[in-house]
Amino acid sequence: MDTKEFRRHAHAVADWIADYMEGVERFPVRAQVRPGEIASQLAVAPPAQGEPMETILADFESIVLPGVTHWQHPSFFAYFPANSSPPSVLAEMLTAALGANCMLWQTSPAATEMETRVLDWLRQLAGLPEGLHGVIQDSASSATLCAILTARERATGWQANEEGLGATPRLAVYCSAEAHSSIEKDVKVAGLGRKQLRAIPVDERFAMRPGALEAAIAADRAAGIVPACVVATLGTTGVGAFDPLRAIGEVCRREGVFLHVDAAWAGSAAILPDQRGWLDGVEYADSLVFNPHKWLFTNFDCSAHFVRNPAELVRTLEILPAYLQTRERSEVIDYRDWSVPLGRRFRALKLWFVMRSYGAEGLRARVEAHIALAQELEQWMAMEPDFELVAPRSLALINFRYHPAGMDEGAALDRLNETLLDRLNSSGRLYLTQNRVNGAFAIRISIGQTWTERRHVKAAWDEIRSTAQSLEAR
Numbered sequence: 001m002d003t004k005e006f007r008r009h010a011h012a013v014a015d016w017i018a019d020y021m022e023g024v025e026r027f028p029v030r031a032q033v034r035p036g037e038i039a040s041q042l043a044v045a046p047p048a049q050g051e052p053m054e055t056i057l058a059d060f061e062s063i064v065l066p067g068v069t070h071w072q073h074p075s076f077f078a079y080f081p082a083n084s085s086p087p088s089v090l091a092e093m094l095t096a097a098l099g100a101n102c103m104l105w106q107t108s109p110a111a112t113e114m115e116t117r118v119l120d121w122l123r124q125l126a127g128l129p130e131g132l133h134g135v136i137q138d139s140a141s142s143a144t145l146c147a148i149l150t151a152r153e154r155a156t157g158w159q160a161n162e163e164g165l166g167a168t169p170r171l172a173v174y175c176s177a178e179a180h181s182s183i184e185k186d187v188k189v190a191g192l193g194r195k196q197l198r199a200i201p202v203d204e205r206f207a208m209r210p211g212a213l214e215a216a217i218a219a220d221r222a223a224g225i226v227p228a229c230v231v232a233t234l235g236t237t238g239v240g241a242f243d244p245l246r247a248i249g250e251v252c253r254r255e256g257v258f259l260h261v262d263a264a265w266a267g268s269a270a271i272l273p274d275q276r277g278w279l280d281g282v283e284y285a286d287s288l289v290f291n292p293h294k295w296l297f298t299n300f301d302c303s304a305h306f307v308r309n310p311a312e313l314v315r316t317l318e319i320l321p322a323y324l325q326t327r328e329r330s331e332v333i334d335y336r337d338w339s340v341p342l343g344r345r346f347r348a349l350k351l352w353f354v355m356r357s358y359g360a361e362g363l364r365a366r367v368e369a370h371i372a373l374a375q376e377l378e379q380w381m382a383m384e385p386d387f388e389l390v391a392p393r394s395l396a397l398i399n400f401r402y403h404p405a406g407m408d409e410g411a412a413l414d415r416l417n418e419t420l421l422d423r424l425n426s427s428g429r430l431y432l433t434q435n436r437v438n439g440a441f442a443i444r445i446s447i448g449q450t451w452t453e454r455r456h457v458k459a460a461w462d463e464i465r466s467t468a469q470s471l472e473a474r
């Protein structure tokens with residue numbers, strides 16, 4: 001394809017994207033295809049000759065689109081959002097065009113210096129203390145892996161990297177029983193062993209019990225195991241619970257244990273000064289992650305990872321073959337040493353576009369509006385005797401279930417809610433996900449998609465109620 005042809009198609013694609021943003025509501029939210037349906041339409045061998053772009057784009061519409069779950073649909077209430085926005089998409093287009101590998105300052109000075117600056121903007125916006133240094137990771141999972149690796153090295157006097165884990169004492173990692181599965185995966189990847197992850201019990205609000213954390217640390221020390229890292233969660237995936245950071249931080253300080261904070265979803269709400277009480281104690285954190293790619297209108301992937309002592313992170317991950325050495329190394333940041341992969345995309349650009357385009361006020365207004373919508377939905381639910389919240393609303397996340405009068409707790413009630421969820425998602429009009437709260441099946445509704453307005457939440461609630469009533473009538 002020459003640039004003349006590229007220009008023609010690029011204009012068409014830009015138009016397609018704008019139409020998609022305007023018309024995404026036309027699509028079913030969750031793809032309504034069966035397993036294998038898309039694969040059966042894809043050629044089993046690669047084409048021998050190049051095909052016209054018209055044909056490829058036509059196939060994109062006819063084959064790919066039906067198999068897409070539309071995360072940018074305003075009635076997407078599943079999981080947590082993975083937001084996009086027009087300024088973010090523009091930046092992604094430019095990033096793709098530049099195609100830069102931002103592993104070293106020298107390979108992309110603008111990307112490096114912008115990454116440092118926009119993460120400091122984000123730190124200020126989220127009310128995080130000075131002295132935290134930011135880096136963009138591809139995911140919260142990766143940021144937490146980096147934290148656990150740093151904690152591992154600190155706890156072994158940097159011997160695990162040198163000698164391997166066989167030569168060091170056993171290490172333990174602590175998180176709440178409600179923490180995200182990525183912590184367990186990271187503990188396994190770090191070579192610590194899944195059995196060395198302690199799931200600390202939670203209280204009635206699903207938050208880690210600091211007393212239980214302290215007891216677990218003491219038990220490990222008594223058994224000759226070295227406590228290496230505590231991961232506190234601000235905004236758990238299931239119910240959005242907040243671990244008590246100050247109390248946990250005090251334990252970590254006393255015990256000399258590395259404290260990492262996973263605020264993957266809720267961290268974006270820290271841009272609202274009246275919502276960030278749960279950051280109290282953040283000065284104890286050695287590192288913290290949150291995902292602008294969840295709830296800050298910035299395309300996946302963009303995880304903001306803040307570290308108190310970058311030298312420890314760099315010492316953990318640094319490799320320096322001759323071919324990566326540069327003359328200005330001592331004067332600049334080479335972000336390759338701040339994350340596991342060497343190669344890095346120019347991810348700061350989209351954050352810069354988003355923050356400049358919306359401004360702090362625009363970002364706050366949008367996140368605030370999502371929380372207000374969840375509050376309103378919570379009130380509507382409270383007025384319906386057959387619906388109940390199964391955990392307190394957290395920011396813009398609600399866990400609820402349909403519980404008709406006279407129906408006891410148990411498997412039949414779980415099945416009723418499972419059927420309700422399945423009907424709702426099969427309708428294509430909205431998309432919600434399931435959860436287990438205190439062992440019972442719950443439906444999870446997470447508000448935060450860029451285009452979601454009150455009418456979408458109202459329509460979702462009407463759909464939930466009428467579908468539930470139709471189940472009962474059968």
Ligand SMILES: Cc1ncc(COP(=O)(O)O)c(C=O)c1O
Pocket residue numbers: 080138139140141142180182233235236237262263264265291303
């Ligand atoms: C609390 C929490 N931590 C970590 C993650 C993992 O995020 P990522 O997909 O960026 O690794 C999630 C994902 O939803 C999450 O909710």
